[in-house]
Amino acid sequence: MKDTIDPAVIPTYDDVVAAHERIKPHIHRTPVLTSSYFNDLVGAELFFKCENFQKAGAFKVRGACNAVFGLSDALAERGVATHSSGNHALSLSYAAGRRGIPCNVVMPRTAPEAKKAAVRGYGGIITECEPSTTSREAVFAEVQERTGAEFVHPYNDPRVVAGQGTCSREFMEQTDGLDMMIAPIGGGGMISGCCLTLSNIAPEVQIIAAEPEQADDAYRSFKAGHIIADDAPVTIADGLKVPLKDLTWHFVSNHVSDILTASEQEIIDAMKLTWQRMKIVMEPSCAVPLATILKNKDKFAGKRVGVIVTGGNVDLDKLPWITG
Known part of the structure; x- marks a missing residue:
């Protein structure tokens, strides 16, 4: 799975460090929460990096x-x-x-x-x-x-990828080692930031991406070895409808261990369960990692897993489990 991107536009870990200093006055160092309920349910130790508490309500x-x-x-x-x-x-x-x-x-x-x-x-x-x-x-x-x-491209921009890399940098400082880190994937900005940071400071950590079944172009790209772009997928995970681009594909193709998918109902169930059990607001796109963990418990059993909760900007008048 080789890419053809110009090496000059690929951000380095030094760019992540510089980004962290630049943005510190303008962001929160978001907390990491745990849930004994989810740990017992999965048979793993899950650590949730709560970017839903971030300024503007999202890691972006x-x-x-x-x-x-x-x-x-x-x-x-x-x-x-x-x-x-x-x-x-x-x-x-x-x-x-x-x-x-x-x-x-x-x-x-x-x-x-x-x-x-x-x-x-x-x-x-x-x-x-x-x-x-x-x-x-x-x-x-x-x-x-x-x-x-x-x-300023939403994700296919080296400045943006370096900024997103600060999240996993903080995450590793806040936990005593992880076996895996999982985050949603749409265009791939957050996953690319994880790849950039972890490949430099914690290369032993497996990086897993989570995607809706109804917008699974990253999954299909990963399997095919080249970018496959859907134009207008339909999914409740509105933040994950966009395709990979050359910069994010570089990181995904070189550093991601696996891409897992979840159905619309599995995403809704995971979102509702998090609201119920952890008392935190997460949007549908952010529920995809937990949905894939619950769907693939054997893959995560016995592991220390970092889960990036990417945002909490929800339309409270249109919660997906409320019908009628």
Whole structure:
């Protein structure tokens, strides 16, 4: 599974260390929680890194802040722009607001209203598109041409990957060694950050990605040995609908041990169970790792497993287990 990306654009662990110093004033060092209930249920020791408690409610504020606060004054004056289903949009809006610069975001019209409201609350300017990668990128091209803003890609950006790598760096400092680390995968920004950090400071830790069955292009790419991109998958895990790109594929193809999938019902069940047992709010995309752990208990039995809870931006009026 070889990639052809230019080595010059691949971030290094030094970039992660620099990112951590740059973003410290603007992020939380999020807590790690445990659950005896889940430990007993799985037969493993699970450690949950709660990025749902992060500024802007998601891990993506790490990469967004690294990109925004790494800009020269001349570039920053033009503002920043991106396309995102939600968490990167609101995270970039947050970071831009902290620096006092404009932020334009292209979001699918079907994105959760809670995420749109958060973007606007942080001062972001939304342009809506159809819920497909093709539409998202076409509308974004128009917005960028009009504004001249600096593009901060949601995940296929070395500044963003280095910022996301700070999460697993903290995680390893907060735990006494792990056998595995698992996180959701959509475009692959968080997983790439895990790969970048762990391959340097804890290469013995297996990195596992978790994906919805109904948006399993990363799983199929992993098995095929090349990127397979779905244009408009339909899943409750709205943050995991986008495909891998060349930078994230580099990390996934070289460092990920396995990609596991979960059905829509398994994702909903894991989300509800976490709300019930751990008393924390997680969004559907974040429930995918736990769903795959519960589905594949034998794979995790007896292991110390780090689980990254990537965000908690939920539309409380549309909880997936409430019908009617």
